[in-house]
Amino acid sequence: MSKRILLLLTGDIVVAIFALLTAFLIRFGELPAPGDLTRTGTVRVIIFVFIMIFSSFFVEIYNLNRYLGGKESAARISISLLISLFILSCFYFMAPLFVYDGMVLIFSLFIFGTLQLAWHYLCYISSRFSGFSRRVLVLGTGPLAQQIGNLIAAGNQNYVLSGYVNCASEPLDVPPQNIVGNEERLYETVMRARAHKIVVSLSERRGIFPLQDVLSCKLSGVEVVDAPTFYEQVTGKLLIENITPSWFIFSHGFRVTALLRYFKRMIDLISAIVLLLLFLPFFPIIALLIKLDSQGPILFRQDRVGEKEKKFTLYKFRTMGVDAEKDTGAVWAKEHDPRVTRLGEILRKSRIDEIPQLFNILAGDMSLVGPRPERPEFVNKLKEIIPFYSERHCVKPGVTGWAQVQYPYGASVEDAIEKLRYDLYYIKNLSMAFDLMIVLETVKVVLFRRGGR
Incomplete structure (x- = not known):
């Protein structure tokens, strides 16, 4: 699961609990006593949080393919709140012991929707700042490098392209103005570009892969991945054209115990x-x-x-x-x-x-x-x-x-x-x-x- 989704989910869980406590304070003028948060109280909190997250997921609030925009986000959150109100109301009739007072429910839904909209917008704004984006340097200039570059440019994840590194005998399928160095001075290029990640996108590695420089970058804290792994991380599918049997064997996963x-x-x-x-x-x-x-x-x-x-x-x-x-x-x-x-x-x-x-x-x-x-x-x-x-x-x-x-x-x-x-x-x-x-x-x-x- 994307780290951005986990960030949004974590924030929404905190917001849901905060909204519930705030609504309780507004309704009764005081926070719930410690005894209210045991047994049925804990179950009620869990039910409320789960339903709020489920409803948000249902209306695709956590869609990372594009930013929904203020109006569409507000519309989807409103639909999510209506779904949550319906589900929680059903719980009230079936098991009233596990549902809060009606006014507490209304207040908490309103507070949650408002804070959720603000939280998601804040996450979107912060991801647009260059300081929060992860800069990616693509090692290679061939068709595979071009595909990875286009994937980064699509903006589906919080990545920005720092440029391409040219390697000997690699074809030139990327814009020449985006080439920022060559494999002979890879470490200096990575430091100059302040890259967080190197994506090895070479059509052929034998004889041209700058092993020592890539190792130096990795030991300096720069993440190094191959093109199929990066493609998987961004798209949620595998780049089968560029996968070898050894990749299946040594990659993380494929363990159905x-x-x-x-x-x-x-x-x-x-x-x-x-x-x-x-x-x-x-x-x-x-x-x-x-x-x-x-x-x-x-x-x-x-x-x-x-x-x-x-x-x-x-x-x-x-x-x-x-x-x-x-x-x-x-x-x-x-x-x-x-x-x-x-x-x-x-x-x-x-x-x-x-x-x-x-x-x-x-x-x-x-x-x-x-x-x-x-x-x-x-x-x-x-x-x-x-x-x-x-x-x-x-x-x-x-x-x-x-x-x-x-x-x-x-x-x-x-x-x-x-x-x-x-x-x-x-x-x-x-x-x-x-x-x-x-x-x-x-x-x-x-x-x-x-x-x-």
Whole structure:
């Protein structure tokens, strides 16, 4: 998780607690006694803080791709407060012991919203000052260096480009005016540019990598990373074109332990059972609508490739006509696909067609979160074209996943490459906290109907 997100989250947690205490002071003229902060009091504080952070996350307050602006930030925070008020009101009726007085709640929400807006704006202003930005020096001038330079210039993170360092035999694909030195005097160039980080972006390192100078920079406190690692840090996906097998072996991550698999499986089983109990009453209604809309079975069965490239049968509510691929064979789904029925369009956009995959979770073929399982016909083709494509099968496929919430529905080889970047990033950084974040993102994707076809 980005350090900036952690900074915003930490500030919002402090602001939430401060808002609660201030509202208590305004309402009763005194701060809560120490006894009020024990047992139910502590639970009430935790509930309030969690709901405020969840609502903020839900309306994408922590979106770092761009600054939202004062008006949009205020609008999103207002929506977040309304969501928080609704959830906390539900808590009040269900468990009044864990919710504060109504006036305390209103005051605390108003104070939190005001301070949150000020805190986020302060963080944005401070990140614009050069003294708070992290200066990056790119070692190389070739196409890879150009890609990293463009990534920094996009401004998605708190980085500024200090310039490029030219190395012998490297092509010149970057603006000449941005070259600030060469590899022979790298240490002096780094000190002169006051760079915080060096990104090694050489097309070929053998024979030209300035080992001693880079080592001197690292021992002087300058962070040194390679281009794939920097790309991962900024974008949340992997630069698979410039990754070698040794990078997979020696990089941090890619450790899916037996204990992690066990906890993940337990959560999958509990989640699948709870969700099935919630959705089972609606199954007859959905089945009836499918039958009335078009002839054919209610459930659609299709072979998919799962963990360790084992095939399994995936279940979905049918959204296409019978024998939709009889004449064409296996083809990518596309926007406004004529094979999709009228009801199928609604089921796909709302992701209701995915609900039967909960049975796949119970059977152990899938997980709640993981890479999307692909069809065998496409897997065989993609393995020949895309490097490291098979590595996505080292974990169970998921009903939802990092690629699904970050990228629209894939319908081509190019889309498969882009989604693989996210899938490998997920496997590299797999954790229960990451899974929880993906589930929360999935809720937003479903409600706002993003990316379905």
